[in-house]
Every structure is written in C-alpha cells, then in structure tokens.
Amino acid sequence: MSESKQGIMDRFQGFMEEKILPFATKLGNQRHMAAIRDGMSILIPLTIIGGLAMILAIPPVPAGLENTNFFNGLLLGWQSWAATYNATLMIPYYLTIGIISIYVVAGVSYRLAKSYEMDGINNMIAALLVFLCIAGFPDGATIQAGQLGAGAMFTGLLIAIIVVEINRFFIKKNICIKMPAAVPPNVAAPFNVLLPLGFNVILFLFLNMLSTDLTGGGLTMLIYKLFQPLISASGSLPSILLINFLMTTFWFFGIHGANMVSVVVSPITTMGLALNADAYANNLPLPQIFSGAVNGVFGNWITYTAMLIVMLLMCKSAQMKSVSRVALIPTLFNINEPMIFGIPTVLNVFTYMPLLICSMLNFSVAYLLMDANIIGRFFVTLPFTVPGPLQAFLATMDWKTIIVWFALLVVDCFIVFPFLKTYDKQLLAKEAQEEA
Template structure:
C-alpha cells in the first residue's frame, strides 16, 4: 500500500518540488530573508531586555532613560525591515545570475524609496521626510515586488549588453560602477512612470495600492487557521516521503514573516496586534520540528532495543535545541510505515488544541520573542513569549504528541528488539 502511495505521490510531487526549488525568485526571497538574520538576531537582546515579563522592570527602564534607546534599537531592525528586504532579495537574485548583486540591490533600494511617499504631515504643515510606517512590515509586499522585478529586469538588460562599455585602460572599480548606467536609467525611468501613474489614482502612491489591493488579500489567506494547519499537514506528508517541507512552507514563510513584523510593530507602538492567534497556532502546532518529533523522543525513553536506546542518546541534545534531523534520518522516520500516521496527524491535532486553548484561555503575548534564534528551547521561548499560559499549552501539546507517537514507537521498538534477538 505504502509503495503504491509513494510512487503515485512522487509522480505528482517531484516535478512540482523541482520547479519550486529551481525557481530563481523563490531562491532569492529565501536567501534574502536569511541574510537579514544578523540584523534581527543581532538586536534581539534589546527586545528581550526591554520586554522581560518582570513587574515594574519596564517602568524602571523608562525612569532611568534607557527605554528610548532600546526602542531606537528596535526601530533600527524591525521598524525599517522593508529597506533591508528590498536590497537583500535583489542582491541575491542578481548574484545567483552572475550579475552585480550590489548594483542590483542599490537600484532596488532606490526604486523602493522612489515609490513610497516622501512627505509626512506635521500638524497642518507638510514636511519632506520618509514615513517610517511605509518601511516596516506594511511595506514588505511592495519590497518583494520591487526587488524581484528589478532583479529580473536588471539581469535581463545586462544579459542583452545594455551597458556602457568602458576602455580597457579604465580601472576595474570605475568600469564596474559606470557600466550599468544605461540599465539603471531604464529601470528608474520605468519606476518613475509607475510613480506618476499612481499619483493620478485614488491610491496616490504604489505603496498604498499594494497595501490595500495585494497585501490584505494575501494576509487574509495566510491568517486562515485551517489553511495554516493544512500547510503543516501537507509539509509533513511530503517530509515523510523525503521531500523537504520547505517546498510547501517556503511560499508561506513571507506571509508569516509579515504577520510577525506587524505584531512587533503594533506591540512596540502600544496598538492591538492583529495576527496573534494564527501565528501562534501555526508556530506552536509545529513544536518539536517538522513531524512534532519531540513526542517521539520522549517515547524513546522506554526503548528496549539497543538500536533505539542508542538513537535516543544521539538525538537528545540536538532535539533540545530544535534540531530533529538525527531522528528524521537516524530512525529513520522517512518512508517508515510505523511513523506515517503520527508524523502527519500530530500537527493537525496540535493545531486544533492550540486554536481552542488560545481562544479560551487569557494570555499576554510578547511578539519580540519570535526574534529569538530558532534553536531556543521551546519551553524557554514560549515562557518568555506568553508566561505560564503559553508554557502550559506547550506542555499539553508535548504530552499529546507523546501519547500519539508512543504506540507506534513501541511497535517499531518491538520489531527492532526481535531483529536484535534473532541476530544474537
């Protein structure tokens, strides 16, 4: 049965997975977000200090004059994240096509600034300034569109040799800077036309158009909790067949990143966060890594076979830090009929429990903790994120995951034990 299912799924999934993995735009987006980690993680210590769940601590920081500086550190990271995104993605796109990534990145960044409003209202007076509100999470979709379009156009024009050829006597540094001039002129000319075109519409600028027409429908799909649980389910089905879950989760990650940054922005400004429930359900439903294998690890405490006793020792420390590949490949779980059901249904059950729990139990949520490194142990992370309420939820889900995995693990363990006894 599993062999037929495997062959059928591979015929459908493998070509799609290959196309997604080869897609230049998705590669650039993924690499671009990864390159932002030094900024977000480098400043995460200020997020933790400024939002520790200790009564009176934040008031003390304000009294001694440190809170303004902490907020400035957060502004330097998440509040202007779109200007980092628009550069990083265009840079990676051009770099992957053996073109000048730094030039494409700067053109993309300048194009982003060209398309957002450049004035702000200060009372009755209009002041020339770049509104920071367009450079945070609300500008990410526009940043994605500009960076990908500029990346494509830059590489296409360079490939057609639409460049300013310099004599060989000119130093390489000068030549590399001047050669893309015609390419930059063409791209900026097109972006200028876009800006002028939007000025005659009811939106007045491209940023508001994207926010109202593109971002909201995209977020509406991404904030559907059943849809997010389904994404986790399909990801784990793929992973069981050996197809990396990033194939499915990759396109969703940009929407989740937008939701996270929007929560952080609202939290920092004392406003109501809009995407707490869907984001938390998605993240907590997948605790223990893809396949929710923390429950499997705990089940392995009862192992009787030498094989799984040794595997438990090897997988324990990595799994504490959310690294579950030793279990995925060491058991192995991939294409192992014993673990197909628990690996694929755990996230669905966890997602439903988390959805109900978070809808009923009151809790406070600090979205800044989502900036913690992904290797932060889940018990630590969610205690810092939401105190006792979220920690209790994590403990409940780990217990449920363990209950689901345990009978299937015992079957696998008994089988391994029989093989070991027969081989003695």
C-alpha cells in the same frame, strides 16, 4: 502491516513521488522563489536583535501591579529602568523590524543578481534606491521610516525582482554607456549601470504617480491591498494545516520539509511577526497568529520531544534505546536530525502517522487559543535552538503558553506511544532474529 494497508501506502507513495514531489522540487528551485527564500534568511538575526530590544524596552508588567513581593519588585524595577532609557533601547527595534522592508529588498535583489552571475552590490543598491523612491516618500531631506516596515514588504519583493530583471535585460541587449577602451574597468563599471538605473527610477516613479492618481494611494498601498487576501488566506487554520501536512510528508520522503515550504511561508510569517511587533510597540492588539516560529514551537518540536520521552521510557530495542540516548540533548534544543535519521523517520509509517496527527492537533489547539485571545501571539524571533517552552514564553511574553506547550506534550506522548511501541516490537523481533 496488512497487505491492504501496504497497498494504500504504496499508492500514496507513488502519487507523491509522481505528482507532488517534482512540482515541489521545481518550485523550491525556481530562481525567483529561491532568491526570496535565501534573501529572507538574512532577516533572522535582525529580527532577533530587534525583538530582544523591544522586550527590554517594553517589559510585560500588568497594569496596577503592586510591589508586594520580590518578583513584583523586580518587574517594577525593570519597568522603571525601561521607561528611563526607552528611547535608547528602542533604537535597535526601529532600525531592524521597524524598517524590515529595506533588508528584504537588499537580500532578495542580491541573491537574485548572484544567481544570474551579475554584480550583487550594484543591483542591490539600484533596487534599494528604487524602493526608497517609492516606499520612503521622501519629504525634502526626510524619509518616513514608518513607511518602510512590514506593510511595504511585498512591494519590496516585487521591486527587488523587477529591478534585477530590467538590469539583466539591459546587459543582455548591451544597452549601456560605452566608455573608451582605455578607461579602467572600475571607472567604467558605474556608467554601465547608469542607463538601467535611470530607467528603473523613472519607471517606478511613473507607476507610483499613476497609482496615486487612480487610487488615491501610492504603489506601496496598492500592492499591499492586492496581497491582503493572500495574507489572510495563508494565515487561516486550514491553510496552515495544509502546510503542515506537506511539510511532514516531505520529511517522510527524505526531503527537508521546512526548506520546501519556506519559499511560500517565510514572507508570510516574517510579515506577521513585523506587524505584531509594531502593534506590541504601540500597545495595540497583535493582529497575526501565523507569525515568527509559531508553527515550529507549537508543531513537531513538541512531537519529537514526546517521541524522545516514549523511546527513553517505554522502548526496549537496542536501536531505539541507542538513538534516544544520542538524540536526548539535541532534541531538547530543537535539533531533530539525530532522530530523523536514527529511527529513521524516512519512509516509516510508524513515525509519519503520529508526526502528522500531532502536528495537526498541536497547531489547531494553539491557533484556536490565540484566536480566542486566551494565549499570546508571537512578536519576537529567537534562535531556533532555544527550547520550545522557553521560546513560547519569550516570543509571546505570556506564561500561559508554557502550560499549553507541556499539556500538548503530554497528549502527544499518548498519541505517539502505540505507534512507536509497535515499531519497537518489530525492531526487537528483527534483532532477535539477527542474534539467532
């Protein structure tokens, strides 16, 4: 690498280490943001179960399909079976993605309480009660489950955080019903949380009534409208490309990029997934592009596969060949750590540049095709180890996503090749020098 290019990289590295990385690390470790990140992680198995149940209940059978061959007959048989048992098959969806905000409240409040070394269960139950009072709109003995879906997620996040903070304030100020010393701790514990629980319920009921009087809608609707511009902005192509730039750059410096950006991204993509799943279940157009694992499937998962192909077929150094053999199976299942630490990609401009270029290109193409409704949008979450092209199909139930995935893989191979070949020549020269 020339001295001028080396100087540019040194200045870039210095800027990132001095300005960006400390802020990103502080953001990732911030107590409330970490609680959101860790609390949202409990939703992954729930959304997988709910999404798979919905696929079974609503098979992707085109209208007017005729039983002219074995495959069509299989699809029509699946459709008939799903129609017969639809009510039962949809139960897991309704109780997972359909009321996803309940799980958001539970996970975030529990994680935040534990970070303060407070009782996780009591705080979780308190937050759930407050949330149901506001978002569930109890009507006698009936709770409207439709009010507990994706649209209430941001309300759930705020209630989970505020309820725990109010409980913590009461504990710090020792504001509680004091029981005699002879009362066993397990009997006294419920009374210790009674005052903050009552305060939280009254406070949020009052805010909900005030919001209804002033805006004509409850607190849930008000918060959703306030966050709507954020949802739209964060789901735009420039915003996602910025996220990909940061994520790839964090990996360049040896920091887990996905973990760093998940603090901000997870609530957005999870909400997008739930909104899309609800639209799919009701046979409506899917509204969100930035949803589920779309950024991974149509991002660097493709690029790492392209790098593996180039290393296997074109590279000659012992290091690249040995890494490619070890990484072959893991990479096919989206486990990229063998390549990340084997090549390595940390502080390696020959991998940073193609990863950055390809991540921008891959997602831009996928985004524009989804925006034009040429390929489907993600409405199902799958285990991250499901291979990329299969996951693209199952998450969208659109076979065209497989073609796009492999087309991008071919393009990525051409982009990756000159960078890896140059790096391979350096490794060959180094290995020859060491043998001499």
